[in-house]
Amino acid sequence: MSDAFDTIYGQPKVREYLRTCVASGKVSQAYLFTGMAGSNKTAAAYAFAEEILKSDTADANEKMEIRRKVTRRVHPDVHYVAPEGAQGYLVEQIREIVSDCAMAPVQAKRKVYILDRVDLMGTSPANAFLKTLEEPPSDVVFLLLGRTSSAVLSTIVSRCQVVPFRNIPASEATAILVQNSQASTPQAMIAIQACNGSVTKGLEFLKSPERQAYRDKVLLVLASLARADDLDVLSYASDIVSATKTPLDAVRREQERTLEESSEFLQRSALKALEARQKRLLSQASFELLRQMTSVVRSWLRDVAVVCAGTPDLVLNIDAADAIRDAARHTTVEAACKAEKCVDAAEVAITYNVSPQVSIEAMLFEIREVLYA
Numbered sequence: 001m002s003d004a005f006d007t008i009y010g011q012p013k014v015r016e017y018l019r020t021c022v023a024s025g026k027v028s029q030a031y032l033f034t035g036m037a038g039s040n041k042t043a044a045a046y047a048f049a050e051e052i053l054k055s056d057t058a059d060a061n062e063k064m065e066i067r068r069k070v071t072r073r074v075h076p077d078v079h080y081v082a083p084e085g086a087q088g089y090l091v092e093q094i095r096e097i098v099s100d101c102a103m104a105p106v107q108a109k110r111k112v113y114i115l116d117r118v119d120l121m122g123t124s125p126a127n128a129f130l131k132t133l134e135e136p137p138s139d140v141v142f143l144l145l146g147r148t149s150s151a152v153l154s155t156i157v158s159r160c161q162v163v164p165f166r167n168i169p170a171s172e173a174t175a176i177l178v179q180n181s182q183a184s185t186p187q188a189m190i191a192i193q194a195c196n197g198s199v200t201k202g203l204e205f206l207k208s209p210e211r212q213a214y215r216d217k218v219l220l221v222l223a224s225l226a227r228a229d230d231l232d233v234l235s236y237a238s239d240i241v242s243a244t245k246t247p248l249d250a251v252r253r254e255q256e257r258t259l260e261e262s263s264e265f266l267q268r269s270a271l272k273a274l275e276a277r278q279k280r281l282l283s284q285a286s287f288e289l290l291r292q293m294t295s296v297v298r299s300w301l302r303d304v305a306v307v308c309a310g311t312p313d314l315v316l317n318i319d320a321a322d323a324i325r326d327a328a329r330h331t332t333v334e335a336a337c338k339a340e341k342c343v344d345a346a347e348v349a350i351t352y353n354v355s356p357q358v359s360i361e362a363m364l365f366e367i368r369e370v371l372y373a
Contacts, residue, residue: 004047004054004067009040009176009199010168017163018044022051028161030133030142032118034149035165038173038197042116044165045143046070049078049112052141056109066108076106080114086352088120094128101132101140110139118144119151126153133159173199181206189316190215193299194292201288210246214289217243218296223323225368226330233368237361244289244356290356294347297363298340304328304371305336331371342366 008015014033021027031048033041050070054063069075081097083089097113105111115121121129133142133156142160146152149162168176170192176199177188183206194215195201205211221236228236299317306314307328315321328336346363350356 004050004070007047007200008044009180010172011040011044011165014044014163014165018048018051022048022055025055027052027055027141029136029140030144030160032144032146032149032152032157032160032162033165034146034152034162036147036167038195038199039165039167040198040200041145041165042114043200045114045145046073046078048143049075049114049141052110052112053077053108075108077108077111078114079111080116082116083120088117088122089125091125091128094121094125098128098132101137105139110141112141112143114143114145116145117147118156119146119148121153121156123153126156130155130159168197168199170197173197173202177202177206186318190319193316194296196291196295201292205292210249211289211292214243214246214292215296218293219300219317219320219323221364222297222300222367223320223327225364226327226372228368230365233364234361237357237364240293240360241357244286244293248285248289287350290350291347293360294343297343297367300324301336301339301343301367304331305333308333308336327371335371335373339367339370342370 003019005015005019008018033044035041050067053066053070053075057063057066066075070078073080079097079100081093084093097115101111101113136142144152144156144160149157149164170189173192174185174188177183177191178185181188181203183191187206188202191202191205192199194211195205205215218240221240224232224236300320303315303317303320303324304327306312307325308331312321312325315324317324342363345366346359349359349362
């Protein structure tokens with residue numbers, strides 16, 4: 001029977017290292033996974049968490065239940081945490097984690113905390129975390145995720161087992177998707193481009209008609225920009241924001257089902273904590289969709305640039321090839337490259353909690369101006 005580690009695509013050394021840690025019973029109290037976006041750190045963290053919890057029981061039914069809940073991201077003893085502040089982690093966030101560590105696990109024998117983007121953990125939050133990170137309760141494991149170890153405070157790095165993840169080239173990521181799905185190579189290329197190079201998110205994209213429809217909406221807007229007036233642009237931004245909400249409906253339904261299941265064994269205070277956690281996860285899912293939007297825009301601009309450069313055979317969004325050629329007839333390589341900076345600015349604005357509507361409006365106006373001035 002396959003284990004959860006089989007889902008750590010493109011990282012054979014990491015997969016075998018983590019598998020050995022669990023098999024030998026030598027799981028450390030803290031790990032730092034380092035690698036760029038798209039290297040499958042988050043998927044690896046959830047796989048590791050699943051196998052850690054499963055290793056504490058010999059009951060086959062319990063193992064299946066752990067797998068089901070971790071796969072659905074609803075296990076009450078696997079906690080995912082992302083920075084809530086505009087510039088990173090908040091001290092209050094870390095204190096909440098430290099306080100929660102003292103509580104017993106709800107269902108399993110251990111708890112796992114996955115902390116994303118710890119390279120955005122400043123000195124004050126880190127100071128509030130260090131003692132617990134160095135000497136956590138015996139039933140707690142921390143899995144920290146960061147871009148590079150040099151970007152993480154040395155006081156954090158020194159308390160963790162560092163696990164480096166390799167960057168997966170787009171061609172290899174595409175091949176992995178083809179191998180692990182029913183997708184053709186062009187479909188897999190589109191998924192990788194739409195998901196910023198992530199194999200795991202690419203697989204989710206291929207399984208989600210809602211996410212694919214969301215991409216189609218963004219591409220339709222980009223194809224219409226050249227002939228759009230100001231009111232059109234405002235309408236396009238509104239359409240994108242509305243389309244962002246549709247894929248989240250499935251997330252909400254899953255959360256409602258989890259609350260219904262949990263109400264049978266959780267106290268009211270624990271249910272409130274679960275509701276607050278789900279709210280944060282929903283916010284994170286919304287941000288991920290906006291990141292998908294910016295990834296789609298970047299890949300479209302990249303395709304416009306390669307057509308302008310006289311290499312149309314390098315277009316990746318082949319289902320939008322006609323619109324891309326049309327845009328290329330009205331602009332230049334330099335303009336298409338410059339327009340990518342507008343996308344970067346929008347992504348930064350959204351990260352700093354600027355309204356998505358306002359951020360997307362500004363991005364579309366600027367792209368139209370840069371491409372077609």
